Amino acid sequence: MQNHAAMTNPPPLLAIETLEQSFGGVMALAGISFQTSANRIQAIIGPNGAGKTTLFNVLCGFYQPAAGSLRFNGQELRGLPPHRIAALGIARTFQNLQLFFNMTVLENVMVGCHLRAKTGLLAAALRLSSVRHEEQQLREWASEALELCGLSGQSERLAGALPYGLMKRVEMARALAAKPQLLLLDEPAAGLNDTETMALRDLIMRIRASGVTVLLVEHHMPLVMSVSDRLLVLDYGSVLAEGTPAEIQADPRVIAAYLGGAVQYAV
């Protein structure tokens, strides 16, 4: 019986249940539940302070939640340190840039490939021939990710010397270089102009087309509405609504709390 049910209704890629996280007196996440199935673009929207970034941080193992569960491919993430969670196939970008400013663009993205390589300390120190081959391979993988993000000419520049828009793209390339199953994007369009935002839209579509599931936290409504399959609306750490872009735009509670009565967007 159970087997049959599991076959007709595959487990969701990500299932979050009654997740709670507080900072002192502030309930940043007050019991959130939602699910995402594979190969979707799932947007998470909500006013500043709603708990979107906190949700990402808990998901990545940066905070240990007070209660609730997070299942990825059926495996509980709660209690795992960030590097173990990354190893399960989750990568992310950061709202406040977390680039390795002391390294070149190429090196940043090669760090993204860390889990796809094996070289250990001793082999690295002796520079065995296997290491040289692997370095070459990493460089190729990194170049692919750089090209996908339109950064081909920038690989030898120091990450700290790039303009803001390019830094954000390096973060994206670094996350993609990990070949994740689930990609978390925290406000990728913030600070970008219209052209850059359109390029970002195309990139997100291409990422999904390559089989990656995307969780997108974003305030840019035209981008969110045009790119997402489903939206989750958070407010004060709780789920206000969940649905397709059309459903969300028609939801009076969402309009009152966040979108504002007058604003409408083309889907």
Place this chain on the structure above:
Amino acid sequence: MRLTGFFIFAASVVLLPVLFPDNYFVTVVGIAAGLHVILAVGLNLLMGYAGQISLGHAAFFGMGAYASAILTTRFSWPSLLAMLAGLWVAGTIAWLLARPILRLRGHYLAMATLGFGIIIHVILVQAAHWTGGPDGLGEIPPLNLLGWTVDGDQQWYGVIAAAMLLSIWLSLNIVDSRIGRALRAVRGSEFAAQMMGIDATRAKTQIFVVSALFAACAGSLFAHQQAFVSPDSFSLMISVELVTMVVLGGMASTFGAACGAIALTLLHEGLVVFEDYEMLIHGALLMAVMIFLPQGLFAGVSQGVRRGWALIASRQRHKG
């Protein structure tokens, strides 16, 4: 070429004694400088790349030296085996210390490593039955490498130069590899590094052990070359000197650390007459570098030259 700098450096190390044979300055100072380079390059992996400070590195230097001294004099071990034992002891202690110590940050890390250095120094002084106490241990037999007994300044210069070049080569390889990038990433943003799958604690532990091994190796060579060890060579002052070398070198490159070590060794040699003020000069130097050349002597000087050049060029444009 990736190793161009290395080959130029290696060539000058080989050429020096050929150009100036039997020169006291080249051999004797060269030997001291070489040992300092090994120590500084190892410490730089920890400080410059992993961003972790150690104010107790002389302790690992001392462990290597005393392991060789005690095992060869009191137990008649072959020197190479004693050296390996010293590496094992220093590596194991570094590994055991790493977890509790590297969890600390900034000042706390500095204090903890400082405390560790002081404890080891006290043990070297107090455990007189084994270490000879403040008087030290003498009559350490010469280094024997698979049948070849190293003898005289010239041969010692060769051995230490080889060990030094090996340490630089290993360091360059580590830095420019998956492991080195992981370390630099941890320094750049520990959170992001972890999200790339890097186990930050493990990376720091590994490099702490590596830098301890570099120091212990230098210690063994030092013990045999001097044929005598005493706790003075492994005091807090020496740990501070090592940190000064790395800071002088700019904490960002293997060659920077090597040059910092050489510069400080030469400075010492030049300041022998001012021995009483050594600590003072050190402190002043460290402060001056931190204030005026935060990127280190070499990056700082080359930047200064470039700025000066640009200034001259622009003046000439104005004239023309």
